Amino acid sequence: MPEIRPDIEWVGPTPNRSPGPWPRKGIVIHMMEGYWAGSISWNKNPAVQASAHFYIRSDDGHIGQLVSEDDMAWHAGNLSYSQTYIGIEHEGFISNPSWLTDAMYHSSAQLTAYLCDKYDIPADREHIIGHDEVPNPNNPGLSGGIDGHTDPGPHWDWTKYMALVQQIATGGEGSPEQPNGQRRGTDDIVGAAIYPKERLVEFAEANNATEYALELIPAIYEYAPQRNLGADFLCVQMFLETGAGTYQGVSKPYNPAGIKKADAANDAPEDFEVPPNADEGARMQVNHWCAVLGIDPIGTPHGRYWVAKEVYSHRSPIRHISQLGNGNWATDPHYAAKLRHLLDELE
Numbered sequence: 563m564p565e566i567r568p569d570i571e572w573v574g575p576t577p578n579r580s581p582g583p584w585p586r587k588g589i590v591i592h593m594m595e596g597y598w599a600g601s602i603s604w605n606k607n608p609a610v611q612a613s614a615h616f617y618i619r620s621d622d623g624h625i626g627q628l629v630s631e632d633d634m635a636w637h638a639g640n641l642s643y644s645q646t647y648i649g650i651e652h653e654g655f656i657s658n659p660s661w662l663t664d665a666m667y668h669s670s671a672q673l674t675a676y677l678c679d680k681y682d683i684p685a686d687r688e689h690i691i692g693h694d695e696v697p698n699p700n701n702p703g704l705s706g707g708i709d710g711h712t713d714p715g716p717h718w719d720w721t722k723y724m725a726l727v728q729q730i731a732t733g734g735e736g737s738p739e740q741p742n743g744q745r746r747g748t749d750d751i752v753g754a755a756i757y758p759k760e761r762l763v764e765f766a767e768a769n770n771a772t773e774y775a776l777e778l779i780p781a782i783y784e785y786a787p788q789r790n791l792g793a794d795f796l797c798v799q800m801f802l803e804t805g806a807g808t809y810q811g812v813s814k815p816y817n818p819a820g821i822k823k824a825d826a827a828n829d830a831p832e833d834f835e836v837p838p839n840a841d842e843g844a845r846m847q848v849n850h851w852c853a854v855l856g857i858d859p860i861g862t863p864h865g866r867y868w869v870a871k872e873v874y875s876h877r878s879p880i881r882h883i884s885q886l887g888n889g890n891w892a893t894d895p896h897y898a899a900k901l902r903h904l905l906d907e908l909e
Contacts, residue, residue, distance in 0.1 A: 566731075568673050570625045570627050573627060574629060575629075576606045578608065578612055579633045586646060588688075589649075589689065589690045591691065593651070593654055594617070595713070598619040614637040615649050616648070619666070620653040620661045623668060638696045639693075639696060643697075650674065656712065656716070662718065667719070667726060668726060671730055675731040685724075685728055687720070687724060692714050693711045694715075721871055725879050725881075749882045750792065750883070751791065751795055751881060751883060753790065755792050761908055769806050773807070774807035775806050777840035779800075781841050781844035785847075788860055794905070794908065802904060803818065812831045813834045816838070817835050821846060822835065824864075824868065846863075848860060849861075849863040850864070852867070853867045853870035856875070856879070883901055884898050886898045
């Protein structure tokens with residue numbers, strides 16, 4: 563794995579700590595409810611009796627370290643979590659999402675990926691948690707530590723954050739919304755297409771695809787690269803979901819992947835989105851994947867985008883075709899194998 567340690571400024575020491583070394587089981591994400599320099603200064607005051615290991619600035623993502631990773635910072639409001647979890651504070655206020663800059667997300671994700679690698683912490687939501695998820699030590703039915711903290715708050719984008727952590731942890735650079743032109747791996751969803759548009763058209767025609775499918779292919783190849791998604795993978799998904807554009811199921815034409823309306827609870831024809839043309843259908847499919855991966859949509863997204871974004875923010879990040887099925891995008895346990903079979907036919 564490449565060296566991913568970010569630049570870190572030592573801003574300690576503070577008396578608000580307990581010397582270690584302590585074991586490391588996870589990471590707690592905090593919001594300062596204040597400013598970077600002021601929060602660091604405040605947590606050096608022995609009367610405060612609080613601290614975190616790292617402090618990340620909003621405007622440029624600069625990282626300050628107040629407490630050694632070996633020592634216990636007094637941050638979680640639950641002794642067992644403070645002893646075993648590293649605390650990362652983020653500049654800003656939970657009521658104001660403007661503090662949640664891309665620079666701070668990226669810097670924090672790089673720090674978290676580095677710490678996960680260094681201490682063998684699984685990079686998932688079971689081990690990377692918000693302060694609001696720390697159990698109250700005096701009342702197991704409550705959370706937010708002993709004082710009931712609610713940070714990082716409702717505006718913190720867990721889907722986006724975890725996708726960044728996963729990408730950096732697996733050797734990627736930047737984020738999915740910043741295409742780098744590198745070809746995707748055979749099991750990857752993110753990355754440039756392995757197969758050109760012409761091969762997908764040839765494949766579609768050989769399999770008696772309808773005009774709906776043939777119109778969707780160039781539209782998918784236009785929109786998918788804008789979010790660094792594999793256009794060939796999205797086209798194969800479209801073939802599988804629509805029966806090569808025949809739409810023999812309940813989904814409607816130009817809907818490439820059986821995407822439902824925002825409030826749909828059933829599988830009736832009226833529950834599915836009906837894009838007016840191939841361009842809008844392709845954009846909808848790409849945006850739905852943006853919701854799954856935690857990245858920004860292209861233009862105004864369809865209603866189901868927000869539903870999917872919320873659902874997948876509580877799951878481990880999806881980056882590979884082999885992860886699909888069994889409730890990840892589709893309930894069919896053989897969904898990933900069916901997609902792989904179609905992709906193998908392109909070779």
